[in-house]
Amino acid sequence: MMPDTKTNPWAGFARGWFMLMFSEELKPGDVVPMKRFDQELVLFRTESGEPKVLDAYCPHMGAHLGHGGKIEGEGIVCPFHAWKFDGTGKCIEIPYAKRIPPKAAVACWPVMERNGMIFVWHDREKSQPDWEIPALEEWDDPEFLPWRYAKLQIKTPPLAIAENLADAGHFIPVHNTHPVPGSFSNTYTDHIGQQKIKAVAYPVHGGKDEFESTATYYGPAYQVTKMYGKGLGVIINAHTPIDDDNVMLRFGVSMKAVEGMTDELIDHFIDNMRDGYLQDVQIWENKIYLDRPILCDGDGPIGEFRRWYAQFYTPRSSAADAAE
């Protein structure tokens, strides 16, 4: 059942794993302030190398731990009065006080570091994760070229980005990519949504690429695309909401280094990837959301996609009620 259509059904933020950064962006001892899910967060890596995410504001006098906070061992020290919090958010030291107020703590977010990426689990109901980001075998495969990363802030709700998964009709007008008739399909299982397609692309920077691709969303915001064309290309696309109007999209690209592959070809592939995204971005930034789009026979399974995607916005308590 679709959520109530009178109000925005996608208000609030989805449940699932969201990428905050690529691992290499955060070295031991680094502290980064971040606004995600319309909340201020602090992301840091302890001296032993553990990434941690906490609510940003010190419960004492409200300083933002991400602006001037320092890593000491496995904890973070507030820049204002040097209260120290461990990776679970508990206050473990106040250098000038005899006793620590027992409730002195900040909320701690579940974190997972995998495939060279740092993910955080978001759920309005504060549940614990019930699935994991799967290991990506190409990630540390020596035959794959070093990963290239980029990030892009986009003014759009996350649905607009994710819905591309089911949007068979946009390939020709937006990307000048021509699907082989009958090759487009979607499958949706639990938190995994997958698109398969065969197509001929006439990319921005010229040439003609025949390819077959599998694009898989694990949860609402992390997608792995494998493209089999002149070589095997792997693309990571992860978007994380900043607030109600903006998302931060990070993407990573790598290719299998097959014989005869030149730097030129790799650059060409990557440029096409990036600029292919920019074609989508232009649409995303300016489109509106239609709760009841007028669909035609050549469109993909938009309705099916939205029903799948709605699970991430449905509170678990009401999902359980519905199942009963």
Next chain:
Amino acid sequence: MSKRPRFPIPRYPRGWFQVAYSDELDSGDVMPLKYFGVEMVMFRTEDGEVSVLDAFCPHMGAHLGHGGKVEGGGLVCPFHAWKFDGSGKCTEVPYAKHLPRKANVTAWPVIERNGIIMVWHDIEGKEPAWDIPQIPEWNNDAWTPYWKQRWKLRTHNQDMCENVVDKAHFRYVHGMEIVPQPHTIKLEYPRINMITDALYNTPRGDVTGELDVEVHGFGFSVSRFRGIVETTNMASVTPIDDEYCDVRFSFTVKKIGGAEITEGVGKAFTREIARQLEEDAPVWENKAFFNQPMLCDGDGPIADFRKWCTHFYPEWYHKQAQAEYDGLKEVSKPLTLAERRRRLAAA
């Protein structure tokens, strides 16, 4: 999505607030100002009187601060030459036989003292409730002229003022060796007086001294450092709009030995205090404000300070600020100052 305020407390407290230095405004000068989210115009008449008015001419809306001219004791609008006196009353419309009776702009109470021009702000438009003292160091041959420093900070008057009683931060933000322990703290609306003993390690041995801080509302404070040298800092904080404050420090040093020594010592001291402010700034600009901070046994009298603060805003203003912060939709927009004054006059 409408933008929610950053603080759950009222933005614009009652009090005297610096808008300029005296030496920035000569006779005949006109200067546009923006403070408290309000466009204003300041001018000095040929007799030397300073006036501050709301900026927009009630006739056709011209900004009196952009092209307005001083003529005798009044300010002439650049658009149709309507003339206003220092009380904001229209005294002349050169091409009209009759002056519209209601042709005037709101005037702000002004004092010029200690080389500083200040206006009185009260969200309900009430008259000044206290005075700013003469500072004996000002215009005194034994003391130097001001060394001035100025910052635009994303902060709130009350949040910044809280630093005064927040003794623990001196150690952890400013690297003092110990948490200072004031021996006197007096919080009596609208003033705070706090005195802390200080010990300076110098090459010639330890020197005792003290820091004496006098707060006059959220807009103005005087800090006197005694010990090695005598230095006084007049600190003023004036809210610009819903985000930013205009912060000015004016230092004066008691002359010692030759002018060169005084200048050397004074500048070193000025730099040190300015450095301290720049250590505070990133905390202030990014912090949240909690109505219920989680305090510990070593903290200063934060709760007493917060109680003292409540006197600077009327009760309805507290409620409105909290409701806006909570994102409650039924909150009405704050009235403009001019509207408040009109209602008050009518009542």
